[in-house]
Amino acid sequence: MKTDELITVLSTNVEPIDRRQLSREIVAAVILGTVVAIGTALTLPGMRMDLSAPNALTYFCAKIIFATVIVIAGTAYLLRLVRPGVVSPSKSAPVPWPPVAVAALATISLVSAPLWHWHNMAMADGWIECLVSIPIIAVVPFAAVVWAVRRMAPTDLARTGALAGFVAGGISAAGYALHCTDDSLPFIALWYGGAIVMCTLAGALLGPRLLRW
Template identity: 35%
Template sequence: MRTEDLIKALDADAGSKAMPLRSAWWLATAAAAAVAAVVFWLTIGPRLDIMTALHTMRFLSKFVFTIVLAATAFALIRALSTPGASTGKAAAWMIAAPLLVLVAVVLELFVVPEADWGTRLVGTNMMVCMTFIPLIGIGPLAIFLWMLRYGAPTRPALAGAVAGLLAGGLAATFYAAHCFDDSPLFVATWYSIAIAALAALGALGGRLFVRW
C-alpha cells in the first residue's frame, strides 16, 4: 500500500468514530483538566498568600508561560492525530512559550543584581516542583495518549511527546498557583525540566502504545 493510500485509510478510520475527533479532543482536555485539578487540590493546593501574589507580575507571568505552552501543544497534537493534516503552522507556534520565558529571563537578569541570580534560579522548593508537576500531569498524559489511539497519528513518538508537553503545560498551570518561586530563572529551569520529563514519558508511551 502506498503511503498516500495509508494516510487516506487512517483518515477515514479517524473520521468514522462516533464522536468527531475535534470534539473528542476538547472533551478529553476538559477531563484532563478535571483530573489535574483533583490531584492538585488533594495534594498541595494554592499558596496561602495567593490573593496578594495575584497583584505581582512575576506570579502572573508564570501562568502566561504555562497556558501558552498548553494552548500551542493542544493545537499541534490535534493536527498530529489527524492523518494528512498540516502541522507546520501549529509546530511553528510551539516556539512561543520558550520565547516568552527567554524574554522574561533576560529582563530578570537586567533588574536583579548578579549576586542574586543563583538564589533566584535555585529557589526554595525545586524538589517540590520536580515532584508535583509530573504527579499532576501523569493522569492528563494518560488521557491524551488514549486520545491519540482514538485518532490516527502517523508519527506516534512525536505525538506522544507533544501529549507530554500538553500535560506538562496543564500541570504546571495548576502547580504555579502553589509555587512560591516566581522568578523566571526558576521557571525556565525547573518547570522546563519537569515538563520535559513528561514529554519524554509521552514519547515513550506513544512509541509503545500508539502504533499502527
C-alpha cells in the same frame, strides 16, 4: 477471506460520521486532564495562601498564562498530528515559542538583577518539589490525552507522544502554579520549563508503544 467480502461488510449501510468527533474528543481529554490536575494540586499540596503579598498575583497570573499558552498551542498542533497526511514526517516540528519566550524574559531579569541575587531567583527552595510534582501531576492528563489520540490516526508516534507529553506538562504546570510560591521568571523558565521538557521527552519515548494501531 476475500477483500471484496470485507468491503461489502464495511460499506453496506455505512453510518455517517460525526465531523466534530475528533476535536471534541481531544478537547474533552484536555479539559478532563485539567480538572484532575487542578483537583490533585488543590487537595495534595494545597492552594497558595499568599496571593495578597506584593507581586504574588502578578507571578501567579504569569505562570497560569505560560501554562495556558502551552496547552492551547500544543493541543492545536496535536489536532493536526492525529490526522494522517496533514503534517509531513520530514518537516521539522515547530519551535515551542512559549518556553523560549519565558527563557528570554528570565535571562533579561537575571541580567538586570545583581549577581548575588541570581542564586535566590533561580534556585528557590521549591525547585525539587516543582521538578517532581509537575511530571507526577501530568500522569493523569497524559493518560487522558493518549486515550483520545489512540482513537484517531497518528502516523508519527514519537512526535505525537511528545506533543501529548508537552500538553500534559502544560496542564500539570497550571495545576502546580496554584500551589507554588516561588515567584521569579528564572525559576519559571528553569524548573517549570524543565519539568515540561521532561514530560515531552517521556511522551516521545512512550508514544511508539502506547499509540500503535
